[in-house]
Amino acid sequence: MKRDLETIKYTKALANFAKALAHPTRIAILKHLENQTCCFTGDLVDVFPLAQSTISQHLKELKKVGLIQGELKPPKIKYCINQKNWKIAKTLFQDFFN
Amino acid sequence: MKRDLETIKYTKALANFAKALAHPTRIAILKHLENQTCCFTGDLVDVFPLAQSTISQHLKELKKVGLIQGELKPPKIKYCINQKNWKIAKTLFQDFFN
């Protein structure tokens, strides 16, 4: 194997997405967002048996990797899947598994 | 969302696979195994700038989640992709991304 820069970049990108998916709660949040189109932090706090701060932290991670985005609807925040990055992640995983 | 037992089981399984993929080295090891069909621990130690014990640890994680399997070829061990579980992981990710 060559392990050139392109390969390493691709590998890191995939590992980053995988890391974001590496927790059941974050998987469930994304599934929820897929079904509901969008939702507020509070909705998730009602669904999952976790503290509000914990949910917020998971949302932060998903936002950091770009899988979701938050839209200000004061005083709430509406979270949605970031379709562009979602597609990128999908493609990376598809390619990885052939 | 229902969050029934089936859903939770599926979610945990996917998160587990994701966790195994959540490190660039493990992604690269799997890619390497895909290309080479199979290989020995020592081959990987030559490819990656990591200690032998570290590579061994990553292999252990991949084995734990079932993505690879080791066949004894004394004094070496030949590692291969576990095709059955690979397919399962592939399907889980495919379903997840629709």
Add this chain to the structure above:
DNA sequence: AAAATCAATCGTAAATTTGCGATAAGAAAT
């Protein structure tokens, strides 16, 4: 039988992750 080879495991340190309660920050409603 002794030395060499290969890979797993142990022990340990540093970094990261996960979870919580408490607090802060922002806008809306009173």
Add this chain to the structure above:
DNA sequence: ATTTCTTATCGCAAATTTACGATTGATTTT
């Protein structure tokens, strides 16, 4: 202006992950 509502952030503890060198165990070669 004060209170209320919603969510982010801080500070902290516990658990997990990552990496390494050293050691061990098993097998092969000498």
